Amino acid sequence: MKNNAAKINSTYREALKQGLREALQNDERVFLMGEDVGRYGGAFAVSKDLLQEFGEERIMDVPLSESGFVGAGIGAALAGMKPIVEVMTVNFSLLAMDQIVNNAATLLHMSGGQLNVPIVIRMGCGIGKQLAAQHSHSWEPFYAHIPGLIVLSVGTHEDARGMLLTALKSPDPVLIFEYTSMLNSEREIAADAGAVDISKAKVLKEGKDISIITYGTGVYKCLEAAAELATIGIDTEVLDLRVLRPLDEETFLASVAKTHRVLIVEDAWRSVSISSEISSRIMEKAFYELDAPVQRLCGVEVPIPYPLHLEDAAIPQKNDIVNAVKKMMSHD
């Protein structure tokens, strides 16, 4: 799109922060509230210095009352503002699940279309920091199950920079999953990167032999696996789902029709997951396109353990992806 493609290096954290800053600059109705977002600078330093820049009316520290402040965010959205509510980590969002599921997702419907809930809820999430069973949840499938919510997964730096801006234009509640293990990673993004589409999945690397469908921390892992597979002559297509609800079927079905083989990769537990949904839709709508059964690499069904070697073994790693693809291709 951009001809004068000037690039800058940015960490995932900085991309999130600049997205937040732009959102706050763009619209007076936007404010951020969450645990430790102000004086502490954000539990993960995403909102560092924003309190100084925007003041405490717009960067609000809140008490540890997840249900209370998420509900207050919903009320603020009903009353005409554009709250960004940060739940420090997705693990604590279970304490606010009543507000998200019973109120944010249902008020439009129960009121016969009268009430909009334009709230954006950002949550740090992911596995890989040795934080053990209560701080390593992949709750994307929980929330992707709920009609009325829009669920976004930030798998790339471009999306870290841009998803929030578009989410704030939505009249409906948006949940944004941000992956804390990626915060320090640095990548090149366009110097003028900004708002991105939040309705479509995206093919990040085209290929003809096999499609790997993934999201979140799976994205860069799969791209690295694809680069390794290229060295042995396997041409992999990598697709980032990006939007976990509503799913962009069109894009992944088109990829299936092109490559005829599919591996789905996610950190979440295998049963009743995003991958099980993708797999069934492929079965329903693209069965005759397949040259081989759909395969999945998912989180092992265990609460995430503390020791690094066990934690690593609990979720798909690059080598697992490479090996799975090789095995699928060897059946020809």
Place this chain on the structure above:
Amino acid sequence: MTQSVEIQKPLDIKKELLILYQMMLIRRFEEKAAEQYTKAKIRGFLHLYIGEEAVAVGVTQALNDDDNVLSTYREHGHALARGIDADFIMAEMYGKQQGCSKGRGGSMHLFDTSKKFYGGNAIVCGHLPIAVGMALVSKKQKKTNITCCFFGEGAAAEGEFHEAMNLAALWKVPVLFVCENNLYAMGTAIRFTHSMQELEKKGAAYGIESSSVDGMDLMKVMDAANSAIHKVRSSRKPYLLVCNTYRFRAHSMFDAELYRDKKEVEEWKKYDPIPQFQQYLLQEKLITETEIDEFEKKIEKKIQKSVDFAEAGTWEPIDQLTRFVYSENKS
């Protein structure tokens, strides 16, 4: 923080008559709703407010049109008091698309943004944090309106009650919490659910001014509400008003009322707010028996009209099933 409430102003006669009319309308509307329920015209849950009318009417009369109102699943009274027409409420209970929530909500989910009536929330205490958020916007945008949030004493045992009270006081937002203490959380008496049964005392823990009032006595409720709302409006801070009341009917249409003695119900009926207020108006010669009869006739007609409206209403076509999951207007 607890304090008694004194009468603030002399009675406005016309307003008193309107208020009697509203209480009688709510009572008769709900009796009719129960009838229609037994005829299977209304389904789902139906939670009747009969006995508690003085609270909804006494508080709502003190609100302005631009104030926000949130309520529970026992909200027919609040919705009627707020001015949502009986036709649209009855049609909603029938599930017809002419209902105030297009039939999507039913008895527990009455909404009307034109009356600033935001539900109809059927998760006990789920709407308290929302009320705080709406009041927060009034503060941020320097509006003069307030938010009024009705809930039962059952809600005061939820964690969200305490979160909402703390946030409201911490943020200094103009919200009136109205606790309707009808002594039973569904079928469990307050002595089994609250360690501190003088619920107004819970305000003090958060520095929230509070008071309690006899919720069966309309004029006392009005005085307490006038005073509390005046305080919220002028101080821009929260207030907790506990209205001690009683529900004459079962919790819902499925409730066999095994948990309370019929004698207890009969005892409370002596304090029925409607005859009490009628007696007062008669004694003071502010109304005549004939006028009360005329009210009854007028109400009977109005309720029958609402039934006719609901009966004549139409079902939303099934091909519209997935409407209102996401907004149709994306901007």
